[in-house]
Structure formats: structure tokens, C-alpha cells
Amino acid sequence: xFHGMKIHVRHRLQxxxxxxxxxxxxxxxxxxxxxxxxCAIHPKVVTEExxxxxxxxxxxxxxxxxxxxxxxxxxxxxxxxxxxxxxxLQIELRRKTLTQKQxxxxxxxxxxxxxxxxxxxxxxxFSGASSRSLLTGQTSLEPSTSSQKNVFSTALGLSWNxxxxxxxxxxxxxxxxxxxxxxxxxxxxxNRIVQDVRTAYWRAVSxxxxxxxxxKLKERVRESIEQNDQIEQERLSNPRNxxxxxxxxxxxxxxxxxxxxxxxxxxxxxxALMNIKPGTPFSLVIPxxxxxxxxxxxxxxxxxxxxxxxxxxxxxxxxxKRINAKETRAAILQMLPGIELRGxxxxxxxxxxxxxxxxxxxxxxxxxxISLISMPAKMDELGAQEELLDAERLSMSMxxxxxxxxxxxxxxxxxxxxxxxxxYLQVQKSIIRLTKVEAYTGKVSEHALIREEMNTLLAEVRxxxxxxxxxxxxxxxxxxxxxxxxxxxxxxxNLSNLxxxxxxxxxxx
Numbered sequence: 001x002f003h004g005m006k007i008h009v010r011h012r013l014q015x016x017x018x019x020x021x022x023x024x025x026x027x028x029x030x031x032x033x034x035x036x037x038x039c040a041i042h043p044k045v046v047t048e049e050x051x052x053x054x055x056x057x058x059x060x061x062x063x064x065x066x067x068x069x070x071x072x073x074x075x076x077x078x079x080x081x082x083x084x085x086x087x088x089l090q091i092e093l094r095r096k097t098l099t100q101k102q103x104x105x106x107x108x109x110x111x112x113x114x115x116x117x118x119x120x121x122x123x124x125x126f127s128g129a130s131s132r133s134l135l136t137g138q139t140s141l142e143p144s145t146s147s148q149k150n151v152f153s154t155a156l157g158l159s160w161n162x163x164x165x166x167x168x169x170x171x172x173x174x175x176x177x178x179x180x181x182x183x184x185x186x187x188x189x190x191n192r193i194v195q196d197v198r199t200a201y202w203r204a205v206s207x208x209x210x211x212x213x214x215x216k217l218k219e220r221v222r223e224s225i226e227q228n229d230q231i232e233q234e235r236l237s238n239p240r241n242x243x244x245x246x247x248x249x250x251x252x253x254x255x256x257x258x259x260x261x262x263x264x265x266x267x268x269x270x271x272a273l274m275n276i277k278p279g280t281p282f283s284l285v286i287p288x289x290x291x292x293x294x295x296x297x298x299x300x301x302x303x304x305x306x307x308x309x310x311x312x313x314x315x316x317x318x319x320x321k322r323i324n325a326k327e328t329r330a331a332i333l334q335m336l337p338g339i340e341l342r343g344x345x346x347x348x349x350x351x352x353x354x355x356x357x358x359x360x361x362x363x364x365x366x367x368x369x370i371s372l373i374s375m376p377a378k379m380d381e382l383g384a385q386e387e388l389l390d391a392e393r394l395s396m397s398m399x400x401x402x403x404x405x406x407x408x409x410x411x412x413x414x415x416x417x418x419x420x421x422x423x424y425l426q427v428q429k430s431i432i433r434l435t436k437v438e439a440y441t442g443k444v445s446e447h448a449l450i451r452e453e454m455n456t457l458l459a460e461v462r463x464x465x466x467x468x469x470x471x472x473x474x475x476x477x478x479x480x481x482x483x484x485x486x487x488x489x490x491x492x493x494n495l496s497n498l499x500x501x502x503x504x505x506x507x508x509x
Contacts, residue, residue: 066275067495074285075201076506078274080498082197083486085275089193092186099175099182106175109168112160119153146352153348163338170330177319177326184312184319187484191312194485197273199472201284203266206464209286210457214260217457221253224450245447252454259461289463292418292470296477300408303481307404310482313396321389328382335375337367404480411473418470421463428452428459 046054066085073081083089126149131141225246232242268278276282298306308314340363347357432452439449478485486498487505 069276069280069282072283072285073274074499075198076502077495077499078201078270078284079194079197079485079502080495081274081276082193083190083498084495086193086273087275089186089189092182092189096179096182096186099179103172103175103179106168106172110165110172112158115155115157115159117155117157120151121153122150125149147350148352151348151350153346153350155344155346157342157344159340159342161338161340163333163336166333167330170326170333174323174326177323181316181319184316187482188312190484190486191479191482193273195472195475195479197270198475199468200266200270200273202468202471203263203465204270205284205286206461206468207260207263207266208284210461210464211260213457214256214461217454218253218256220450221249221256221454224447225249225253248451249454252458255458256461259465263465289467292415292467303404303408304401306483307400307481308397311396311400311480312482314393314400314482317389317393317396321386321393324382324385324389328379331375331378331382334368335371337365340364340366400480400482404477407473407476407480411470411477414466414470414473418463418466421459421466425456425459425463428456432456 067081126145127147128143128145130139130143132138133140228242228246228249232239232246271278271280271282296303342363343359343361345357345359350356432455435444435449435452438444439446485502485505487501
């Protein structure tokens, strides 16, 4: 029997043309080669032209005009420009927009799935078959077919998995919490930018207000040193007095260089914060110096409560813990059996079918039993994550309270330092007035007058620098409290409105 079967197969193979076998083999080799070459991926280094185009586009974007500069820039306008144009803040705003889009996308996962299925099958011959009796082994039916050579079929199905709906519901809630987390991160960036602008502004004001006088003073110091050297060479006075006077002049010159270098970068930092093109000329409003009158009318206990409630870092950890709780509920749902309900409309061009279009409905129950085994490990992981978040919250709470007390202590110390510097400046101003009168009447020498003028300007420079530090420390208290420094939504404000609202908001605060 088997011998006869071998002869029959060999007989059928002999009728297959050798050219057809060779052509099929070549076709298979060609297809395999094309697929292999298409899947081969090689690193592609950016070309020099592409790199140049990127630089040109970036420079055009950086040089894009924002609100034109009209007149001297006040602290409120500088802050408003930074809030509208600062690139770091623009990144945070776009991240918030991205998380909002992700939330909108996550909401669609709760909807049923509507699927269109299109199929086209083509054969070189008919698909046919015959039947053979399992009892006698005899063929009981002639070869027949129930399908055409070319068949197009389509199906429109609506399915809804109840388990997937529940999991998607918690995923959407988590996406909503991520939007709130991004909002807290944006608040943190805004607080940092406002503090940086305040610091850079007051330091730039000090530099701009005293730059001319510092330069003139350095010129007079250098002239005095040269005159002193001439007197020393001619031995017209006591050498020891000349050396002590020269030492004093060199000390003043050195301190002026330190102060000038310390304040000179503030203007560039302020321009960068406002996203003003480097080299663009602008001037600042120069307010009058006086006693620092800003005060905090809050008890320390109330300030601690405000900080623990308002700091973005703590609120962010709260949302993360809420996300972890929803992940626990989603994990429990994934352990349950899933029920899928389905309805389909089907159509086929196969003319052998008695009904070429039909409706079908069905349901399916599936249960991943492995999820029951892995559930304890999953719950352990979520429990450890919750404990970690609790520990981070306690650690962050302690850090927030410590930062609040440090900022208060720093403000008190600098406030006392400024009070002493301001009183010293007032005394020095009185001294220089008397010295000018005495120099005019000939009671004191020109060197004494120069020395007191130097002392007066140095006292003013020191007072201005300490005032800048005091403004920074004052802003640091509000950062440690987590209070929002802006009164309205950035997205709906133009520069003039935001500047006016900042001025009103800060005056009330």
C-alpha cells in the first residue's frame, strides 16, 4: 500500500515543471533579500547642512520679538516679562499642556471598541475537498467547493470589555492627577523665577545707580595713589603716613573692584530671565533708597501651617499618593475575570453562501489565573511604594519647616545688617557735608576730603548691596511659604495687564 502511494506521489511531482520550481525558489530568495535589506537600519549622522538649518531656526526663534520695550522697566514689568517669556517657564507650560492632552486621550480608553475588518482572499484555483468514511475508508463525496476564487468580506464589530472599562477609569483618574502634579511643578518654577528676577533686578539697579560714581571713584583713587607716590618720591611728608594712606587707597580700590564685579553680571542675568536678546539696550526704574518697610504680619505657627498646606512639593507628593491608591484599585480589578460583550455585522461576496450578510452577538468570559498568583507580589510593591511616599512626605515636611525658619532667620539677620548699614550711611553723609565745609575753609586737607568721599560712596555701595540681599531674603520667605506670587492665569494676560495686577497684588500682600 505504501509502495503504491510513493509511486503515486512521485508520479505527480514529475508533472510539475522544473522551471516553475526554479522560478518560485528565486522569488522566495528575492523576497527574503528585500525583507532583510529593509530591516537593516544604520545610524545616520546629522549632516552639516541640517545642523546649519537647525542653528538658523533656533536663532530666529530666540530673536523673535516679544512685547516692545517702552521706557524704563520696573520690578513689576520685569517680573511680568519673565513670566510671559522665560524659556524655562514655557517648557513647564507645554508640559502641562501635554499632560492635559494625555488626560483627554485616556478618557477615550473607557469607550467601547468599534472595529472595521476588511479581508480579501484570492486563490489560483478553487479550494475543494472530499470526504472519507472513518469506518470503511472509502471516499463518500466527490471533490467540491463552497468558496469562490476571489472573496471579499467585511465585518463591523462593537465590543466592550467591562474589566478594561474599570481599569481605564482609574487610569484616566491617574492622568487627571498627573495634570495637577504638573500644575504644582509649574507653581514651583514660577516661584523660583519671581525670586530670581527680584534678586537680579535690585542688584542691577544698584549697579546702574552707582556705576558712574564707582568709576569716577576708582579714577580718583588711582590719581590719589599716583600723587601719593610722587609725594613719597619727593619726600615731602612722613613715609609711614604715606604708606598707610596708600594702603588705605589700595584697599578701597580692591573693594570697589569686588563690588563692581559682583554687581556687573546682574544686568545680563535679568535680561536672560526676561528673555531679552543679549545686547538689547534697556533701562531700569531706579527707586529711591530708604528704610526697609516691608513686614510680615503672621505668627510663626500660622506661617508653618500655610507652608505645609501650600508648598508645591508637598502637594505633589499628595497627588502621587492618590495615584498609588488608584493603582491599587486597578490591580484588584485586573485580578477579576473579564467579561467582553460583542456585536458584529458581517458581509461576504462569496456567492456560495446562502446568507451573505448576517448579524452576530456574543459574550466571552476570560480569567488570567496567573494574576491571582502575582497579586500578593503586586500588592507588596504598591504597599512599599505607599510607605516610600509617606516617608518622603514627612521628610519634605521637615525640610519645608526648616527652610521657613532658615529664611526667617536669614531675613532677620540681613534686615538688622541693613539697618546698621543704612544708619552708617546717614552718619557718613553728615560727615561728608561737614568735611566739605571744613575743606572749603581750609581746616582739613584735600586728602581728607577725598578719603571721606570714598568712604561715603563705599558706604552707599555696601548699603545698596545689602538692600538687594534683603529683597532677596524677603522674597525667599514667600517662596518658603509656597504662596503664589501672581494673581491670575498667565495664559490669558498681556504684559500691561499682568504688570498692573502684579503691582496691585504685591501692594496688598
